[in-house]
Amino acid sequence: MKTTNEYSIGEYFIAVALIMLIFGLIFGVLASANYIFPAYSKNWLGFVQLRPLHVSSIMFFILIGASGCVYSSFNIISPYKINNSLAKLQLGCWILSIIFILFSYFNSKFGGREYWEFPPKYAILIAFTWLLFIINVIRIIRETKEKPVYIWMWATGIFFFILTFSENYLWQFPYFREHFVKDMTIQWKANGSLVGSWNQLIYGTSFFLIEKISKNKSYAKSNLAFVMYFLGLFNLMFNWGHHIYTLPTDSYVRYVSYIVSMTEWIFLARIIYTFRKNLTEAQKLFHHFPYRFLFASEIWVFLNLSLALVMSVPAFNLYTHGTHVTVAHAMGTTIGINTMILLGACFEFLKPETDLLSNGSKLLKFFFWSFQITLFVFWITLIIMGIKKGLWQMGNQSDSFNMMMSTLHGEFQVFVVSGFMLMISLVVIIISLLNSFFRNHFQFKTI
Amino acid sequence: MKHYWKIYFFTLLQIGFFIYSYILYSSNSFQYRNDYKSSSAQQGELVWQKYNCQSCHQMYGLGGYLGPDLTNVISVKGKNNNYILAIIKSGSIQMPSFNLSDVEKINLIEFLKSTDASGKADPRSFDSQFTGMISNK
Numbered sequence: 001m002k003t004t005n006e007y008s009i010g011e012y013f014i015a016v017a018l019i020m021l022i023f024g025l026i027f028g029v030l031a032s033a034n035y036i037f038p039a040y041s042k043n044w045l046g047f048v049q050l051r052p053l054h055v056s057s058i059m060f061f062i063l064i065g066a067s068g069c070v071y072s073s074f075n076i077i078s079p080y081k082i083n084n085s086l087a088k089l090q091l092g093c094w095i096l097s098i099i100f101i102l103f104s105y106f107n108s109k110f111g112g113r114e115y116w117e118f119p120p121k122y123a124i125l126i127a128f129t130w131l132l133f134i135i136n137v138i139r140i141i142r143e144t145k146e147k148p149v150y151i152w153m154w155a156t157g158i159f160f161f162i163l164t165f166s167e168n169y170l171w172q173f174p175y176f177r178e179h180f181v182k183d184m185t186i187q188w189k190a191n192g193s194l195v196g197s198w199n200q201l202i203y204g205t206s207f208f209l210i211e212k213i214s215k216n217k218s219y220a221k222s223n224l225a226f227v228m229y230f231l232g233l234f235n236l237m238f239n240w241g242h243h244i245y246t247l248p249t250d251s252y253v254r255y256v257s258y259i260v261s262m263t264e265w266i267f268l269a270r271i272i273y274t275f276r277k278n279l280t281e282a283q284k285l286f287h288h289f290p291y292r293f294l295f296a297s298e299i300w301v302f303l304n305l306s307l308a309l310v311m312s313v314p315a316f317n318l319y320t321h322g323t324h325v326t327v328a329h330a331m332g333t334t335i336g337i338n339t340m341i342l343l344g345a346c347f348e349f350l351k352p353e354t355d356l357l358s359n360g361s362k363l364l365k366f367f368f369w370s371f372q373i374t375l376f377v378f379w380i381t382l383i384i385m386g387i388k389k390g391l392w393q394m395g396n397q398s399d400s401f402n403m404m405m406s407t408l409h410g411e412f413q414v415f416v417v418s419g420f421m422l423m424i425s426l427v428v429i430i431i432s433l434l435n436s437f438f439r440n441h442f443q444f445k446t447i
Numbered sequence: 448m449k450h451y452w453k454i455y456f457f458t459l460l461q462i463g464f465f466i467y468s469y470i471l472y473s474s475n476s477f478q479y480r481n482d483y484k485s486s487s488a489q490q491g492e493l494v495w496q497k498y499n500c501q502s503c504h505q506m507y508g509l510g511g512y513l514g515p516d517l518t519n520v521i522s523v524k525g526k527n528n529n530y531i532l533a534i535i536k537s538g539s540i541q542m543p544s545f546n547l548s549d550v551e552k553i554n555l556i557e558f559l560k561s562t563d564a565s566g567k568a569d570p571r572s573f574d575s576q577f578t579g580m581i582s583n584k
Contacts, residue, residue, distance in 0.1 A: 034513065038541045046543050047513060051502040110499040114510060117499050152453070177489050180482040180565045184507065185471060230456055237464040245581065246573065247507045248566035250476050256467070258580060315575035322508025322516060322570075393570055401515040 009087040013068025015437045024057030025423040035412040052117040065342045066201035072349040081140045093129040148220035153204030160197035185249045192240025261312035293344030300336030325386030352436035371425040378418040482565035491558025518568035521559045
C-alpha cells in the first residue's frame, strides 16, 4: 500500500507562495490608491515601483505555489520519488530571486519589460531555478507508471514555461530589437504563451484535486479530458494574437488568433453542459473547503471565458484594448481562477483542522463569501471603467485623457475600496493556512 | 499502445508551433518597413525600460493605465520634442520628475520617433467588417 511521505517539501513552497500573495495584495492596494489619491506615495514609493512590486509578487505566488502543488501532488502519487535536496535548492534560489528583485524595485532599479521589469540579469537565476524543477519532475514522471491528464499538463506547463520565458528575453540580443513591431509581436507571443504555461500547471492541479476529492479516477484518464487538454495546448500555442490586434504586424496573426480563440466556445459549452451535474456534486461536497474553492473557480472560468470571447472578436477588441476591461480579465483570471484553485489546493495539502479559522469554521466561511463578493464588485467595476474608456477612445475624444480619467473618479473609489476588502478577506484565509503550516512543521502559530 | 494518439497529436502541435514561430521570426513583410529602429532608438527603448515608463504609459494599447498611450505622441500637434522633455524633467501631479542625461534624452526622443513611424495606435484608424475582423482604414 502506498503511503504519503510525511515530509512534504511542497508545503514549504506553498508557505513561501502564500507570503508572496500577502505582499502582492498589500502592494496592489497601495498602487491602486494612486487612482484616488494621486501621487500620495510619489516621494517614498511611487506607482512606478508599486506596480512591478505588485505584479512580481503575484507572479512569484503563482509560480512557486504551482510548483509546491505539483510537488505535494507527487508526494501522494509517487511517494519518496522527489529529490528533496534538489527541491530545497530550487526553493532557496526562488527566495534569493525574490530578495534581489524586490530590493531592486525598492531602489528603482528596472530595465526589464512589462511584467518582468527587474534588471534582466536576475532572469538567469529564475531560469536556473526552473531547470532544477524540470530535472526533478522529469525524474519523477519517468518513474511514475500511470500518466493521467494532469501529469501531461504539468509536464507541458514546465516545459513551455522555460521555452517562453527564454523567448521573452530574446530582446537582449540587438538583432531582435531592430524592428519595433516585430519585437512587440514576439514579446506578446512569448507573454501570452507564458501565461498559458502556468495555467497548465494550475489546471493540472485542479484535475488532480477533483480526482482526489471525488475518488473518481476515470475522468483524468478519459479521452474527453485529453481532448480538453489538447484544446488548451492549442490555445496556449496560437491564441496570443488578441493582445496585439491593433499592432500593424502581419495580418495573418490577427486571423490565426481570431479563429483559434473561437475554439474557446467549446470550453464554454462544456461548462454549461456539465453545470447541472457539477451543481449536484457541489451540493454534496460544498462543505469541503478545497472543493468549495474549486467550484468557485469554475464560476470564474465561466465569467472570464465569456469576457475573453468578447475581447477576442477584433471589432469588439477595438473598444476593450488598452482599457480596464483588459485589467478585469487579467484580475479575473489570476484571482478568480488561478488563486482560487491554488487556495483550494492549499486547503487540501495543509489541512487546517483546528482554531477559529479551521477548515469549515463559520469565520472562514464568512471570509470565503466576502472574498467572492468583493472580487465580483472589483471585477465589474473594472469592466465599467473599461467600457467608459473604450467609448472615449472610439469617440471623438473631445475630452483630453486627463478629463476622461477624472470622469471615472467614482468607479476608482469603488475599485480601491473593493480591492482593500478583497485583500482583508484573502489575508484572513491565508493566515489560517499559514497557521496550519507552522503548526504542522514548527509547532507554533502565526496568530 | 493506447498513448500513441496522444503522442502523435502532441508532436503535431509542437511542429505546428515551431513552424508558426519560425514564420513570425523570419517575417520581413512590407508592414515592417517603417518600424526599423536606429541604434539610438534602440538605446532609447532601453531608457524607456530603465525608468519603467511602461508602468503608466502604453504603446499600441499595451502597458499601464495611469497615463496616456505614447505611441504617436511625438506627432501630436503642439507636443514637440521640447514639450516632451519638459514634462519628463518637471513631472506632473502623478508623474515623478526624471533626471535624464543628455544622451538618454536624445535616445528616448529617437525611440518615440520610431514608434510614431511604425504606425497609428488610435483604434479609430480601423474599420470593422461584418465577420468581426478589422482592417486599416
